[in-house]
Amino acid sequence: MADEIEWNVLMRTCPSRTSLAEIANKWTAMIVVVLGAGPLRFTQVRTRVDGISAKVLAETLRRLERDGIVTRRSYDEMPPRVEYELTTLGHSLAEPLEALRRWAEGNIVQVLEAREAYDLRPTSGGGRDLA
Amino acid sequence: MADEIEWNVLMRTCPSRTSLAEIANKWTAMIVVVLGAGPLRFTQVRTRVDGISAKVLAETLRRLERDGIVTRRSYDEMPPRVEYELTTLGHSLAEPLEALRRWAEGNIVQVLEAREAYDLRPTSGGGRDLA
DNA sequence: GTAACCTGTTACCTCAACGTAACCAGGTGG
DNA sequence: CCACCTGGTTACGTTGAGGTAACAGGTTAC
Numbered sequence: 001m002a003d004e005i006e007w008n009v010l011m012r013t014c015p016s017r018t019s020l021a022e023i024a025n026k027w028t029a030m031i032v033v034v035l036g037a038g039p040l041r042f043t044q045v046r047t048r049v050d051g052i053s054a055k056v057l058a059e060t061l062r063r064l065e066r067d068g069i070v071t072r073r074s075y076d077e078m079p080p081r082v083e084y085e086l087t088t089l090g091h092s093l094a095e096p097l098e099a100l101r102r103w104a105e106g107n108i109v110q111v112l113e114a115r116e117a118y119d120l121r122p123t124s125g126g127g128r129d130l131a
Numbered sequence: 132m133a134d135e136i137e138w139n140v141l142m143r144t145c146p147s148r149t150s151l152a153e154i155a156n157k158w159t160a161m162i163v164v165v166l167g168a169g170p171l172r173f174t175q176v177r178t179r180v181d182g183i184s185a186k187v188l189a190e191t192l193r194r195l196e197r198d199g200i201v202t203r204r205s206y207d208e209m210p211p212r213v214e215y216e217l218t219t220l221g222h223s224l225a226e227p228l229e230a231l232r233r234w235a236e237g238n239i240v241q242v243l244e245a246r247e248a249y250d251l252r253p254t255s256g257g258g259r260d261l262a
Numbered sequence: 263g264t265a266a267c268c269t270g271t272t273a274c275c276t277c278a279a280c281g282t283a284a285c286c287a288g289g290t291g292g
Numbered sequence: 293c294c295a296c297c298t299g300g301t302t303a304c305g306t307t308g309a310g311g312t313a314a315c316a317g318g319t320t321a322c
Contacts, residue, residue: 007236010161012182019242020235021157024228026148027310029155030141042269051143053311058270068245078319079268089241096234097155099227104151105138110220111150114199173299184281189300209289210298 022067027052027060029097032086035070036094039085069093153198158183158191160228163217166201167225170216200224 007016022028027049034040034048046057061084064070069090075081086094138147153159158180165171165179177188192215195201200221206212217225 007239009232009235010179010181016236016239019239024155024157024160024231026152026155048141050141066246066249067242089238093234096227096230100155101140103224103227104140105147107220108138108147108150111198115197118197
């Protein structure tokens with residue numbers, strides 16, 4: 001058993017923490033989620049992920065490609081055509097990220113209500129002691 | 132059916148996107164994960180989440196409290212004691228975040244290998260066209 | 263000729279995130 | 293009297309993420 005290394009995201013120096021920092025990110029989450037439905041071209045991703053800039057999209061896609069999460073397939077046509085697709089590894093990541101997306105959409109009402117209650121409470125800013 | 136609003140994180144202006152941006156975050160993920168095992172005091176969280184500063188921890192915990200994800204329970208003792216605990220909503224968030232943590236730790240070897248392969252390939256930086 | 267198409271790249275700038283260090287209350291132990 | 297405990301807060305400085313805008317490049321349509 002050579003690969004018995006203990007990876008732990010809670011450790012400052014563990015490479016898995018750097019990895020977590022990259023995938024626990026809104027742009028990564030949205031890009032991987034839209035690619036979960038199948039391969040897309042650059043502009044198609046850009047259209048689906050509303051508000052992302054070409055710069056951030058290109059950077060994020062290159063990072064994901066480097067990490068083995070997406071593949072980049074470029075066709076030598078004019079105008080250019082490039083397709084991005086999740087790898088097997090990428091699809092395994094799409095599952096928890098899709099769950100996160102569902103959580104955000106499914107619980108936003110509760111979150112908004114909680115915020116309202118928090119902001120309205122008279123003790124806001126102090127005095128929330130017990131006993 | 133009064134609550135048939137369509138929430139969509141892919142829309143720039145949707146509140147659920149702001150929520151996604153807050154939970155798809157390394158500090159949030161780690162804090163929620165460690166609180167998933169049960170309530171903890173401020174210093175206990177700080178010890179478990181290696182490398183987090185008191186400032187960032189306090190800010191993140193207050194944001195999570197405001198969003199209804201954690202509760203803050205302060206005991207009027209000396210020295211002070213404050214316990215943070217996941218709400219039911221928080222526990223439902225802990226599941227996908229724990230999955231993300233497991234992904235990061237379980238696939239870091241593959242990610243590191245992919246990076247190495249990407250960085251070593253002769254075509255690095257261009258010429259990766261097909262057809 | 264020139265405008266549009268697509269996938270970027272680059273330069274420049276801004277702002278939020280984060281780290282560090284000092285400091286606070288207020289009671290206990292030496 | 294002084295230091296120490298916890299759970300922060302505040303001020304200050306740095307870093308990096310991200311926004312904007314201009315441009316490249318080659319072929320097709322006007």
